[in-house]
Amino acid sequence: MKFVDEVEIRAEAGDGGSGVVSFRREKYVPDGGPDGGDGGDGGSVYLEADENLNTLIDYQFERFHRAQRGTNGQSRNCTGKKGEDLTLKVPVGTRVTDVDTQEGLGDLTKHGQKLLVAKGGFHGLGNTRFKSSTNRAPRQKTLGTPGEVRNLKLELMLLADVGLLGLPNAGKSTFIRSVSAAKPKVADYPFTTLIPNLGVVRPASGQSFVIADIPGLIEGASDGAGLGIRFLKHLERCRVLLHIIDVLPVDGSDPLDNAFAIINELHQYSPKLADKPRWLVFNKIDLLDESEVDEVCNRIANELGVEHDIYKISAASGLNTQALCQDIMQLLESMPKEKFAQEQEQEEVEFKWDTYHRHATKDSDDDDWDDWDDDDYDVEIIYER
Numbered sequence: 001m002k003f004v005d006e007v008e009i010r011a012e013a014g015d016g017g018s019g020v021v022s023f024r025r026e027k028y029v030p031d032g033g034p035d036g037g038d039g040g041d042g043g044s045v046y047l048e049a050d051e052n053l054n055t056l057i058d059y060q061f062e063r064f065h066r067a068q069r070g071t072n073g074q075s076r077n078c079t080g081k082k083g084e085d086l087t088l089k090v091p092v093g094t095r096v097t098d099v100d101t102q103e104g105l106g107d108l109t110k111h112g113q114k115l116l117v118a119k120g121g122f123h124g125l126g127n128t129r130f131k132s133s134t135n136r137a138p139r140q141k142t143l144g145t146p147g148e149v150r151n152l153k154l155e156l157m158l159l160a161d162v163g164l165l166g167l168p169n170a171g172k173s174t175f176i177r178s179v180s181a182a183k184p185k186v187a188d189y190p191f192t193t194l195i196p197n198l199g200v201v202r203p204a205s206g207q208s209f210v211i212a213d214i215p216g217l218i219e220g221a222s223d224g225a226g227l228g229i230r231f232l233k234h235l236e237r238c239r240v241l242l243h244i245i246d247v248l249p250v251d252g253s254d255p256l257d258n259a260f261a262i263i264n265e266l267h268q269y270s271p272k273l274a275d276k277p278r279w280l281v282f283n284k285i286d287l288l289d290e291s292e293v294d295e296v297c298n299r300i301a302n303e304l305g306v307e308h309d310i311y312k313i314s315a316a317s318g319l320n321t322q323a324l325c326q327d328i329m330q331l332l333e334s335m336p337k338e339k340f341a342q343e344q345e346q347e348e349v350e351f352k353w354d355t356y357h358r359h360a361t362k363d364s365d366d367d368d369w370d371d372w373d374d375d376d377y378d379v380e381i382i383y384e385r
């Protein structure tokens, strides 16, 4: 099955209902005043993060989503009904972008978080609103404004604390299998992993972090080679990256060249990602004897200019993997999540009708008809007769 981590949908908010022109018609009140009510506001479209979902696949099959329109106003000052809002549930970690403007609308990072993606149209005003001391039988009304329509790109960003980076076959999936309950497929050919996997690691009771295994990167990935860099975006939220280096690649390649290839791709994809804390994890040390391991690791660490945060493990046998996980836990505990979350705060997005809504409400508040007392008005008419 294809893993759906990116979909495009169309969100259409409901139009506002129009105001109506109507006059009071009752027995003994032949020339009643205006009584056309306002329309109802159109419903808006929201996205809501739901931790029970973990894919965007439903949206591949159902792309059009429309909130209800507001109904028109009616006579007897009846206001139209507000259109119902539409709330679409998406997995936690969904990022929303407007396809047409490329504007980022927001990230849904917490269960229950709601994001307005298309604002409903504003209601039109009925003729009652236009009566004044100089115009007692107004024939004006306004139409409801159209609901906002947006084409949205939804991307699911995995929310992991730790991301695994490495060439295909480096042993990333083997590592996640050995330290968590996740059981991604492991095989001795490249690109075994085609979709990202998440695993929860519990180094000690009460402690846990989430680790993401993504498909291997190869040289030229930033230009689309292999599976490309499409999955690197999943690592944007990670707080630390583990660069897994195979100390004895089966294809006979030099682990140093391999390490450089990954680092280059990372820099080309995003300097921000490249700046994240990144630890070197030499894997498959069971294949060499100790002195050979030291020789390979020291050579690579020297060439890369890395002095700290170097680990030598065997993902297959589990050698040193626990110690690595404990150190990761310690690092994560020293980088509080809150601080990290703040860095990612979104800018406010202006919705199309926001200004209109504000003006329309303000204008109607400012109008002198507001001070006009309805009862007085009707009494006055009867008195005239």
Ligand SMILES: Nc1nc2c(ncn2[C@@H]2O[C@H](COP(=O)(O)OP(=O)(O)OP(=O)(O)O)[C@@H](O)[C@H]2O)c(=O)[nH]1
Residues within 6 Å of the ligand: 166, 167, 168, 169, 170, 171, 172, 173, 174, 175, 185, 186, 187, 188, 189, 190, 191, 192, 193, 194, 214, 215, 216, 217, 283, 284, 285, 286, 287, 313, 314, 315, 316, 317
């Ligand atoms: N000897 C030895 N073999 C290992 C070790 N870790 C992984 N392997 C083997 O290396 C091969 C590739 O492992 P995977 O875990 O599938 O590698 P991957 O990095 O997930 O590869 P892709 O999913 O293709 O990117 C498998 O045959 C594993 O059994 C290790 O520590 N020692």
Ligand SMILES: [Mg+2]
Residues within 6 Å of the ligand: 172, 173, 174, 184, 185, 186, 192, 193, 213, 215
């Ligand atoms: Mg794999």
